[in-house]
Amino acid sequence: MPVSQHTIAGTVLTMPVHIRKADVHTAMFSVPADAAQRLVAYSGLQVCQFRPGRAVVNLMLARYIDGDLGKYHEFGTCVMVNPPGSDAHGLKALGDAAAFIHHLPVDQSFTLEAGRTIWGFPKIMADFNVRHASPFTFDVSEGGSLIAGIEFHGGLPIPSLRPRSRVLKTYTFSEGTTREVPWEMNNSGVRFRPGGATLRLGDHPYAKELASLGLPKRAMVSGSVAHVEMTFGDAHILR
Template identity: 65%
Template structure:
């Protein structure tokens, strides 16, 4: 430790969802969703393609709900500045990262198959146990000058597995970043993950979407939260 990711790509979309529905979905964690507006929370759906890192090369999809730090009941737009991502879904396509993610950080990783379309328009499908779960199609965004994105970002992530909630601090540096309003279309399948996303109002229009040509990450041990 710490684990280092030297090269990865990212496609991400943020959505406004019903806060009560999001809270019901993650209540098992003991954490509270960040209500950035009255009864509205933020869900972040993303695909990471890890190219060079200590856990090998693999694909990873995440359903993340933005939550307050433990013990905080803050709300409003300012609360998002201190919010962290609670990782509710985390399918991957390689066995080593699955085992490491579950045993070291308590991430809810499961095995999945991915179909990625990487042309002028980027898209991906996630299939679990032979059932289509979720897919997202992205439209290209506008490039953002590196002076606005190259500063390292430190964000906590939260996970819950086998009755234990954990916090993991990580540092991330992005380059080749593009953003656009909207720009992402979600498709749902028949898997149980899709039913959970539907409970949040998916499929729906993204507030904002982004991509990064390269992501460097460093993250250490997980800390159990009482």
């Protein structure tokens, strides 16, 4: 099978793209399923109802430290959806669900172009302010307009004898096309806790979309992963 390559800003990327070192902070929120469905209806995908009338939105900050796309920050709004053609529901269905990427601000131009071109990620350029003191806090804004800020309180360590490896998939939508992106993640240094995240919203249009989901509110769970490695394959067109 021939090796797939993409030229981004004069640099040739050979697939899969490797992220050798990153860390992640995430907060999971229960939101009204009908509001979440309206938000992602353009994708043609169906939100996963983990209980009647409720869907899940993850808000995450990823800090990419070493990888093929360079060093950058990324903020994601991820709505959990069923695989195409599935109307499964319940907690088991949530375990089989995948993230549809609705927002994805970043702070470097190379990853912005690569993300849009190769995978159809909805990346925009934004500014990040990360404060490493306890509690860990970050803000993301565009053009001086605040999108969101989250304050994370420390979670409990999840025991692991070796780094966890997971094969996952993510969905994107760009220029009228829905895509599936396969990726693999190895992680260690995982911490989680109930609640533990305080969300603030600004006046940016993205913030207003998040507010349409009933946010800000208490997170169901929040957590962090201290050491993350990832690989991203080529996207597959779904529709």
